[in-house]
Amino acid sequence: MDVHIADFNSVIARYALIVYTDPLGQSGCIMQHALSIHDGQPALAEGIPVTGAVIKNLMQLNAVKSLQFLPTHLVALGVNSMAWVEERTTRPLLFGGALDKAVAALDGRPLPQPRLLFVVKQGRFSVYALRGQERPTAETKLAFAPYYNIFSSHEICTGSMRKPAQMQPGDIPAWMESFFYSNFVKPADSNKRWAFSGTYRELWDAASAAGEFKDEWLVDTNLTLGQVIGGN
Template sequence: MPEILTASRSHDVALQGAVLLYGQGPGQFSYGTAHRIEPDASGRPALGAGVPLNRAALIHAVREVAAHALPKGEFLTPNVLSISANAVTWWCAAARRRVFFKCKELGERNAIVSHPALVFQASQSGFSVFALQDEERPVPNSALFEPPYFNTWDHGKICIGSAHVPKQIDVASIGGWEEGFFNSAFTHPNHGTRRVEYERGVFAFWKDMLDGQFPDFPKQVLVPMKLKLADLIAGKLEK
């Protein structure tokens, strides 16, 4: 059975307070109150009594939020392709990795098979994966291909389902995102664009892969997306 990855909770945050702003019209703020969040009788968070928000308290709150919102300096490992305030993009070299399947067409099976080079992106809008034809570190002009995997939508979107992935989007969490993908069971091919160009279809392709018919990943089955790595980094794949 696939290993379950549990995300670190060291950076979790909880609702601690609220600021209410008052004014004579939309976008006009002339008075504010600060409120603590307190549990109600059922244990749910509720707005506590407010106190006037003075200038010093407002400046302190804004500085605290701004300090934690700024991107932190991180060591960029060679697999990192791009990092922004909203996303981290990286690549995995072609390699042999174990895959897990759990569906009526293939049964419950797992095997170590060859994978193409891959590009991953974890962003505020979701988790995505793309295949590459070349095995060298990709460049902005590198062509992206459909991921040849179950549990993916069009434009590389991964259906996370019950997979355990990190809550953080940063370089330090890349390993956790990869484990969440590779250690999850593939259950079904999602609707949309075909994932592989294979005469007998995607189920037959993965059956042959699991049976060891391809010692190396057959790159001829990859479906081109007519998009480049630069498009992904620039956010042009967002829907």
């Protein structure tokens, strides 16, 4: 293995972190190897598992040089993961190609939306609905998001959706656009995602007439926010 040790103003490379994976590049681990020089050539010592102490040391070096502003609607942030709240608003929904002709007629019509919780985690994009106005906590119970194209896992069927490449707080508007500017074609599972007594078209007509999507029309899941952001 060729190892290049960079020396910038007497900065010395002391360790290397190497990612080991299976042949498919999926499951694996990260090992830390001490670097040394033998006969003028760099050499790697036997690897040891990366620990929390190693990560802490990296954070204390130049890995993080400044604080990052976190918007108030962001409720959780991790590596390639984040969760945020989208407050009640009125947005057009796209139903181009919807199998239900009555629903398809709503295409592009601005409609009141419920309060929502979006979660991007390890490449998976999920959505839930929220009751009330309070900032959600780990104990907050989540409801089904009342939309087509949502699987029973609450993951969004992305289809032709253009998901942003980045998962940073500043990218939240782009993730929102990727969701709301996709076409809602049909239910992705057999779960009834709304408690309204009428049809799906009648649900949105009622929300439009009321000027809001009422909390009483939401259906509870058996999940809390803590379970969603803390699970695998």
